[in-house]
Amino acid sequence: MMKKIQEGVISFIFCGALSTTMLPGCTGHRTVENNRAVVDSVLMDTIVYLDKGNTESPKCQVKINFKYLKSAQANDSLTEVINKVLEETFSSAHAGAVSPVAFVSSIKESLASEYLNDVQKNYETDVKNGMKADEIPNWYNYEYDINSELTEGKDSIWNYKVTTFQNTGGAHPNTWGRWVNVDATNGKILDKKNLFVKGTEEKICGLILPQLLAEANKRLETDTLTCVEGLNQVGILLDTDLYIPDNFLLGKDGVTFLYNRYDIAPYYLGQFELTVPYSEIETYLIKK
Structure with missing residues (x-):
């Protein structure tokens, strides 16, 4: 059959x-x-x-x-x-x-x-x-x-x-x-190893965080999220620190980082695509 x-x-x-x-x-x-x-x-x-x-x-x-x-x-x-x-x-x-x-x-x-x-x-x-x-x-x-x-x-x-x-x-x-x-x-x-300068992950995450806060405020229709503690209260970054994901793209205008469902937030909030302009992140990229 x-x-x-x-x-x-x-x-x-x-x-x-x-x-x-x-x-x-x-x-x-x-x-x-x-x-x-x-x-x-x-x-x-x-x-x-x-x-x-x-x-x-x-x-x-x-x-x-x-x-x-x-x-x-x-x-x-x-x-x-x-x-x-x-x-x-x-x-x-x-x-x-x-x-x-x-x-x-x-x-x-x-x-x-x-x-x-x-x-x-x-x-x-x-x-x-x-x-x-x-x-x-x-x-x-x-x-x-x-x-x-x-x-x-x-x-x-x-x-x-x-x-x-x-x-x-x-x-x-x-x-x-x-x-x-x-x-x-x-x-x-x-990949990350041959694109981002070693030892700069914390600084890069510092550039991603404002993008995450802005997107979270937009999705939750609020303007009260201003720090990691606030994100924690709505279930974002509750079980992990912010990190550079393996999924990212070097686009025309900036680096876009993809966090899939469950990576940093609960299912109902969906995935996050956060773009940092080259004007901010260029100094942390390995020159090719």
Whole structure:
């Protein structure tokens, strides 16, 4: 039963059935490096039904938007290196596929398989025991949406953002991001160690704090938060000190730091994207 459903899902992708689309589409965005490559994408939207052929049965919807570089030149080793980094960031477990389309297909097949393994037996048991359509609990329905953005940042740096939305029957869905900076001249990831001057974390956090206070006041519709103690009272930085996150981007105008849900604040406050202008933080950046 499970094998047949999985095979049917595969055929949806390659036969172009209405429930699934997977299309590469060039955005026309050019790289910093000699205009040799453009930002392209593989888009995929599919639905896996627990009861194959029954669109009223519980389902898992998977949406994927994988951005990568497409070179106009043969044997472009630099673009290959950068794309490997992008794949590792997007989904390390599936990196190294023969093509971007195969990479996305592998991710989709994995999520579909996990869904069937998680709930199919329980669902079949419930149906066998007489569960009616209007009695099916909502937690049988899963949803995944993995999106990416690839843009030019400061100097010769690619900014890559991967945002994952996941709803797998828990108390609430969750969304998180992973951001990386890629040197467009050699394909290497630029992380905290090779971008921020050693020993300056406290000073950098001192620049992030006003941004955090301003954003927290805005979200809570107040102007009373002026210090860490005030943030603590509303649940922000309650269990951790302010720190430089691994997720940040060197954009055109400043450094933006991403704190995912639960990193520094409770779920209901969402994630925080806090930008410090280069005019303030430049002195703490390692010059390249």
